[in-house]
Structures are given as structure tokens and as C-alpha cells.
Amino acid sequence: MTEEFEPRIVAFLCNWCSYAGADNAGIARIPSPPNILPVRVMCSGRVSPEMVLRAFRAGADGVLVLGCHIGDCHYDSGNHRTAKRMPVLHRLLGYIGIEPERFRLDWVSAAEGNKFAQVTAEFTEAVRELGPAKQVMEL
Amino acid sequence: MIEELREVVGELLSELDGVLALRESSEGVAPHLFRSGDDLAELAIAPRYPMASVVDLLQDTDQDTKLGVVARGCDERALIELAKRQQVNLDNVRLIGIACSAEEAEECRCALPYPQDLLVGEKVEGVEDRLIAEHEALSREERLEFWKRQFAKCLKCYGCRNACPECFCEECVLEDEMWVQTGVLPLPFPSFHVIRAMHTVGKCVGCGECEQTCPADIPLTILYSLLRRDAKELFGYEAGGSIEDQPPLLVTLTEVPIRE
Secondary structure (H helix, E strand, O other), rough: OOOOOOEEEEEEEEEEOHHHHHHHHHHHOOOOOOOOEEEEOOOOOHHHHHHHHHHHHOOEEEEEHHHHOOOOOOOOOOOHHHHHHHHHHHHHHHHHOOOOOHHHEEEOOOOOOHHHHHHHHHHHHHHHOOOOHHHHHOO | OOOOOOOOHHHHHHOOOEEEEEEEEOOOEEEEEEEEOOOOEEOOOOOOOHHHHHHHHHHHOOOEEEEEEEHHHHHHHHHHHHHOOOOOOOOHHHEEEOOOOOHHHHOOOOOOOOOOOEEEEOOOOOOOOHHHHHHHHOHHHHHHHHHHHHHOOOOOOOOHHHHHHOOOOOOOHOOOOOOOOOOOOOOOOOOOOHHHHHHHOOOOOOOOOOHHOOOOOOOHHHHHHHHHHHHHHOOOOOOOOOOOOOOHHHHOOOOOOOOO
């Protein structure tokens, strides 16, 4: 019997908004997928392309980066950096043949438990559709 | 063209402390700082040499020397990007722009084979890189296979980084065990070249030194060219273009917004 594929998703969550947003979802008992492996970072701007690639190399099927909405960054413009380089990385993944859909950037505030649950659920299903990244990385 | 260049350099030497150009001797062709009185018959144009890196090196110890630099299009662009990152100071640098020949442009698959400030030579049309069109015709699966095969050839000699005029960091992520494993060949996918590609965004001026240096013939410029196109699409930025434009990834959205 083959086991059903459960995607492993590394989610980089900024300390001030999105991590608190995840907490909010928990406190409000809004179900979110158990596939998410959260990594708390002080700012989404801290998430370097190297970190995303390393997560893939380490076996992640999908990588999610969540930060404060533009204008709400605890460090004023840390997420501006995220907003700029992640779309470039998204395209680069496509160029080298990794499905860009395995990587997503979004903004979740501390009050948006609902949005956290929605984004993680959507992304988990999208990655489930794509199948294991292993078959891409180890081709 | 070479005679005209020698003449221009000879004239400029009276007002500058020295002119950086190529010199041909019995040992071959190498960059040389020509000074007043030097034999300009030894001044050479070819082959192409990354002059921006030499300026960077010279200015590490001395930024006051009034320097002339014989610069091709790519040298000029590289110097502009280096200046934006405080690696060179162009206040004391006089660029002596030269145009590349049609053959040279073809060999480099260069889209912009002349400097903005052209002093010697005739502009020739840029060349469309056929490798880009070929790459774009591939399916995702084919691209994956293509790049895995290419990256698997990498000997990790760091030649691409070392030859790059825009790579100046004292500490390089590519030497950090956290991101690039040591003692493993071929390198795990995706790492080294994908990281390096990200680091060229808004910096790569398309000089092609990386690819020319690569002992494994990895067509690195395909990725960098695609990312240069993205920088233009997403941020309206062309590396090595206007000295006034700010490198998009180094500033906030307020300064350089993203174009959706």
C-alpha cells in the first residue's frame, strides 16, 4: 500500500506579524495544515535566497515566506527587501526548472489568523498537487 | 583605430597621471599603467580584459591618482556599478571609451558592444544571444535537466566569481559551509550557481567574463541575462546604465518601486 504524499513545507515567519498571525490562528482555533514547519525570523527581510534554496536542498517540498504587510514592518523597510528579491528568486527557480509554485511570498499580520490558515492551506494543497520535490531535486 | 587610440592616450597623458590600458610585450598582452614618456607603440586593444577590476585594485591603495582608463562598453558599465557600491571613485577617473568590433560582439554574444561615452571607434550593432532563445524554447523539465547537467560539470574553482568585476565582497556566501557544502562534487542541487545568480541581480553588466573563464564551459550568462531582463521588467533597472539610477535591491520600495 502506498502512503499518501504529505508535503513538507518550510515557512519562514517574521517575528512581529506572521508568527503572531500563526499564533492568532491557534488561539482562535482556526485549523491550519500540520504540514507547515515554521522557522521564526526577526524580519522577512532576513530570509536570504540562500535560506530558501537550502530548505529545498534539505528536502522541503515547498517554501513559504510570510512577513508584515508593506508599511507595517517593525523595522520600517525590512520587508521592502523581501518584496523585491523574492519575486526575482521566484523567476530564477523557474529558469532552472523548479516549479515556481513551490515557493510563495505573502503578507500576514498579527491579527490575520484567518489569512494565515487560508494561505497555508492553499499552499499546502498546491504543493500536494505538484508532488514531492524529491523527484525534481534528485532527477 | 589603434593609431587613433594611441594618439588620444598620448594627448591625455599630459593632463593625467597615468592611463590604464593593455600593453603588448614579448611576454604577451597585459594591463599596464602608461605614464608620460612610455612607448605608446606597445599599447594594445585586444584581447578584451576586465579593466574595472584593475581600477578597483589600484584604487584600494590610491584614489587620488588622476587615472585614464581605456574602457569597452562592459568595462564602463562595470565601473558604473562598482562606483554605485563605493568600490571605485570615478571622480578621478577619465574613461576613454572604445567600441568593440562586430567580430568581438559576435564572439561575446554582446547586446551592447560600446560605451555610453564613446571616444574611439565606430559603434556596431549589439548581438542577440541565440542561447537565450534556445533556453526559452525548453520546457520546464528540459530546463531542469539542462541545468542539472551543466551544474554537475562545475569543479567549484570559483573562477566565475573571481573573474567577475562586480564580485568584491570580502566574505563570500559561496565560501560559507552553511550554504555551499565543501568536499562534495558534483555540488548538491540547487546551490552554488543559483546562489551566485541571485547575487548578480542589479549588478551583472553582461561582460561574460564568468563564462569565458569557466573551465567546464557552463553557459552561466544565460541565467544572468534572464535576470538582467527581470531587473528591467520588475524595477526598470539596467545595470551599468545611468549612474543616477539606484540599484533596486539595495533600496526601499519608496525609492525604487516594483512594477507588477
